[in-house]
Amino acid sequence: MATKGEVKKEVFESEEDLAVSLAKYTAQLSDKFCKERGAFTVVLSGGSLINSLRKLVEPPYIDSIEWSKWHVFWLDERVVPKDHEDSNYKLAYDGLLSKVPILPGNVYAINDALSAEAAAEDYETRLRHLVKSNVLEISAASGFPKFDLQLLGMGPDGHVASLFPGHPLLKENKKWVTFIKDSPKPPPERITFTFPVINSSAYIALVVTGAAEAGAVQNALGNSQNSEKLPVAMVSPEGELAWFLDAAAASKL
Ligand SMILES: O=C1O[C@H](COP(=O)(O)O)[C@@H](O)[C@H](O)[C@H]1O
Helix, strand or coil: CCCCCCEEEEEECCHHHHHHHHHHHHHHHHHHHHHHHCCEEEEECCCCHHHHCHHHHCCCHHHHCCHHHEEEEECEEECCCCCCCCCHHHHHHHHCHHHCCCCHHHECCCCCCCCHHHHHHHHHHHHHHHHHCCCCEECCCCCCEECCEEEECCCCCCCECCECCCCHHHHCCCCCEEEECCCCCCCCCEEEECHHHHCCCCEEEEEECCHHHHHHHHHHHCCCCCCCCCHHHHCCCCCEEEEEEECCCCCCC
8 A cells, every 4th residue: 555645756758658657557556456455446537648548558458457347437527428529538438448348337427418517416426326335435534535546637737637726616625526617728617526535545646748737847846936836736645646757747847
């Protein structure tokens, strides 16, 4: 198990090297949790993260991972149909889920027939059912659900999930899943995990690539003059936080 609050940071020369290491990290945690409790609860972001997971669908991982024990969730989702170009589900389906034998019943996508508010409520209700059926654990420390691994991306403005700089949702401390109708990044309507859920995770991998992200990485990890704490700097899980950075993203550290 990770040491409580441990923060690891690795800088890779290239995004290709990062992708190799991220697949190994994910596969090792999958192995650990499948052995320990017969299931692995994994939370995906949208955006560039899915491309960085591409090595998982290649040997050796495609054959060695116990895909049938995976339960897949979304950190945030855009309120669009599941076959829409903006859908984080579609991105993950095309890049990962359609290529591996994860059980369709273990893939927890947004109900895209609902409004943003209702979809967030529905997602939280489904998470509560999964706690009752012991698929999901609850953190003894926080009382929020404790996922095994959350795979986080980050935008150039330092947002994670659909939690944007300066937005009141950063302070949400009761709901597990909430909604936003004024996302500064399109599309405007989204649902998102809240910080208490993000920070109750056993493991978080924060995966950041590209020079456009370097300022926000500096805000979270370096000697930034900027006193405003960006959302990415609020990521602080109960368990381990592992930063996966490429050289460009780490260039201001
Ligand atoms: O809108 C979103 O953006 C972030 C970051 O995306 P990236 O393409 O800059 O990596 C992503 O993590 C989030 O899930 C998504 O909805």
